[in-house]
Amino acid sequence: MSSVREWSDDAGALRRFGLxxxxxxxxxxxxxxxxxxxxxxxxxxxxxxxxCPDGDRHAARVRAFAQFVxxxxxxxxxxxxxxxxxxxxxxxxxxxSGSAAVGVRSLPLELREALLLVVLAGFTHSEAAAALDLxxxxxxxxxxxARARLAAHMRTARDAAAAWPQSTHLRIVK
Amino acid sequence: xxxxxxxxxxxxxxxxxxxxxxRRDFEARLKADPExxxxxxxxxxxxxxxRAAFGAPPRGALDLGGVANxxxxxxxxxxxxxxxGTPRPAGAxxxxxxxxxxxxxxxxxxxxxxxxxxxxxxxxxxxxxWLGLPSVGARPPAALVAAGVSAARALANLPVEFVAAEASGxxxxxxxxxxPDLQLVGARLAPGxxxxxxxxxxxxxxxxxxxxxxxxxxxxxPAAPQRSEIDGLSVVAWTGAGYGFVAAAANDADVAALVVxxxxxxxxxxxxxxxxx
Numbered sequence: 002m003s004s005v006r007e008w009s010d011d012a013g014a015l016r017r018f019g020l021x022x023x024x025x026x027x028x029x030x031x032x033x034x035x036x037x038x039x040x041x042x043x044x045x046x047x048x049x050x051x052x053c054p055d056g057d058r059h060a061a062r063v064r065a066f067a068q069f070v071x072x073x074x075x076x077x078x079x080x081x082x083x084x085x086x087x088x089x090x091x092x093x094x095x096x097x098s099g100s101a102a103v104g105v106r107s108l109p110l111e112l113r114e115a116l117l118l119v120v121l122a123g124f125t126h127s128e129a130a131a132a133l134d135l136x137x138x139x140x141x142x143x144x145x146x147a148r149a150r151l152a153a154h155m156r157t158a159r160d161a162a163a164a165w166p167q168s169t170h171l172r173i174v175k
Numbered sequence: 176x177x178x179x180x181x182x183x184x185x186x187x188x189x190x191x192x193x194x195x196x197x198r199r200d201f202e203a204r205l206k207a208d209p210e211x212x213x214x215x216x217x218x219x220x221x222x223x224x225x226r227a228a229f230g231a232p233p234r235g236a237l238d239l240g241g242v243a244n245x246x247x248x249x250x251x252x253x254x255x256x257x258x259x260g261t262p263r264p265a266g267a268x269x270x271x272x273x274x275x276x277x278x279x280x281x282x283x284x285x286x287x288x289x290x291x292x293x294x295x296x297x298x299x300x301x302x303x304x305w306l307g308l309p310s311v312g313a314r315p316p317a318a319l320v321a322a323g324v325s326a327a328r329a330l331a332n333l334p335v336e337f338v339a340a341e342a343s344g345x346x347x348x349x350x351x352x353x354x355p356d357l358q359l360v361g362a363r364l365a366p367g368x369x370x371x372x373x374x375x376x377x378x379x380x381x382x383x384x385x386x387x388x389x390x391x392x393x394x395x396x397p398a399a400p401q402r403s404e405i406d407g408l409s410v411v412a413w414t415g416a417g418y419g420f421v422a423a424a425a426n427d428a429d430v431a432a433l434v435v436x437x438x439x440x441x442x443x444x445x446x447x448x449x450x451x452x
Contacts, residue, residue, distance in 0.1 A: 013417045016391060021229040036393070040370050043391070101224035120225045125192045141183045148186070151221055 012043075015065055018122045019043060022073060022114060024106060042072045066122060067132040070114055077110055104154040112147035115140050185211065189218040315398045315412040315419060318368035319390065323412060323421020324405050326365035326374050327386035331423075335361030335376055351375040354436035357385055357429060368419070369393070377433065385424040387433055392419045400439050402430075413439050 019039040105113060118129040130140040187193050188201045205211055353359060357377035365374040367390030377385040392414065400413040409430045412421045422433045 012391070016417065017229055021225075036370075040391070044364070044371055100228060101221070102228035105225060105228070116225070117229075119190050120222050121229055126187060126190060127192070138183075141186060144186050144190075145182055148218055148221060152217060 014122050015069060016043060018066065018117055019069060019073070021102075021105065021117050021121055022070075022110075038076070042069055042076070063124070063128055063132050066118065066124070067134065070118075070133060073114075074110070101151070101155070104151045104158075107154055108147055108150055112143050112150065115143040116147040116151070119144060185214055185218070189215055189222065314401055315414045315421075316368060316392075316395070319392070319414070319419040320401075320403070320405070320410060320412045320421055322366065322368040322372065322390065323386070323388040323423055324408060324410055326367075326372070326388050327408060327410075327421075327423035328406065330363050330365055330374055331376060331384040331386045333363070335363055337362045351387065351389075352433065352436040352438065354429075354432040356380060356432055357436075360384070377429075379424075379429050383425055383429070385429045385433060386422070387437070388419075388421040388423075390419045391417060393417070395419060400434050402427075415439070 016039060019042060020035050023038050023042075024035040105116065108116065115129055115133060118124045118132055119126065124132065126140055126144070127137060130137045133140060184193070184197075184201060188198065188205075193201060205215060351359060351362070352375075354377070357379055360376045360378055362376065363374045365372050365388060367388065370391055372388050372390035375387040375389065377387070379385060395414045395417065397415040398413055400411045402409070402411045404410065408423045408425065409427045410421060410423045411430050411434050412419070413434075414420070420437060420439070422430045422437070424430045424433070
């Protein structure tokens with residue numbers, strides 16, 4: 002049987018993953034709203050899981066994350082449909098910060114969930130493929146695209162920050 | 176050997192998904208290929224940045240080399256920059272003026288020997304209190320204890336919403352702690368101090384209910400188990416790993432068994448004193 006400490010570690014990791022996943026700066030803009038949504042999805046993910054063998058903590062962990070991802074996908078699809086925009090992959094515009102958090106939030110959902118599962122939740126590529134219900138090759142492809150986009154985002158933000166003082170003109174008012 | 180790695184293999188190396196032999200092969204190629212090293216360094220820096228941005232514990236030791244080198248390079252650049260009077264372009268940072276030699280200012284007088292002794296005695300007393308009395312350390316939030324007691328009083332004897340012994344249908348996949356003398360009955364949702372909480376319910380040999388409230392908490396400091404008696408219930412509360420825990424039952428033995436089963440340090444149970452409402 003897994004101890005409550007292990008359970009807490011897994012639940013903490015799921016919560017961290019959830020907070021990173023749902024804060025997309027499109028539907029969820031701040032940590033308070035993200036926390037409310039997380040509580041709802043987290044409760045559903047932890048209580049609507051199907052039976053798994055006792056002691057198989059590993060399978061339970063993958064299943065909990067998979068359930069969370071499914072619930073959030075459904076939630077995001079519903080929001081996108083309500084907005085009459087369909088499933089939009091375009092990240093929000095505006096001046097972006099060079100932080101990793103902003104870069105991750107600007108990624109489309111399918112890239113974000115793969116990257117966060119592997120980097121933040123510590124899943125292997127195979128586990129991430131199982132949790133996302135996708136072939137391994139697709140997950141690896143998404144990871145590569147996510148990392149390339151993230152690198153491009155951070156490079157662009159860095160270049161913009163470097164160019165910023167030269168492009169700003171202060172007018173002297175006597 | 177070409178030194179050109181498959182992108183999938185590079186990702187697998189960075190994400191620690193290669194078996195030891197493949198990892199050794201990859202590292203051999205890594206030594207010979209500067210472009211591959213640059214790619215791996217970029218991915219690893221992304222991993223560190225993402226983990227740091229979203230509060231995940233870092234994997235392995237922190238790499239402070241980059242920070243130290245960056246600071247060193249910056250200092251070298253500052254030191255070798257000419258201090259002439261060339262005009263500054265618009266928008267450029269204002270130059271620092273030359274540092275003035277420090278002038279002696281009459282400061283407050285240094286504390287005398289008596290004041291130093293008093294400060295030392297105070298620090299010693301604080302340390303003794305901190306170490307000698309566990310109840311003086313971090314405590315679980317009072318609101319958490321109140322939520323646990325309220326949930327135990329209101330819900331412990333009601334039918335559970337999620338039955339532990341059900342062979343089919345939804346089950347609790349994240350296993351609650353199991354004490355040897357307590358039978359897990361199931362769980363209910365309960366209001367916590369800040370968010371929705373799970374109330375696990377057990378029964379002892381006499382059929383009396385024992386409740387364990389588990390609530391996710393943000394930014395909570397770990398606190399050792401604190402025992403108290405509230406409204407005839409024996410209550411133990413503690414926090415850790417981002418969660419608050421409150422165990423409540425009619426007798427101490429059941430609560431203590433649950434605390435031990437939950438992995439908390441039951442030996443250091445601090446008595447918060449009887450609290451009568």
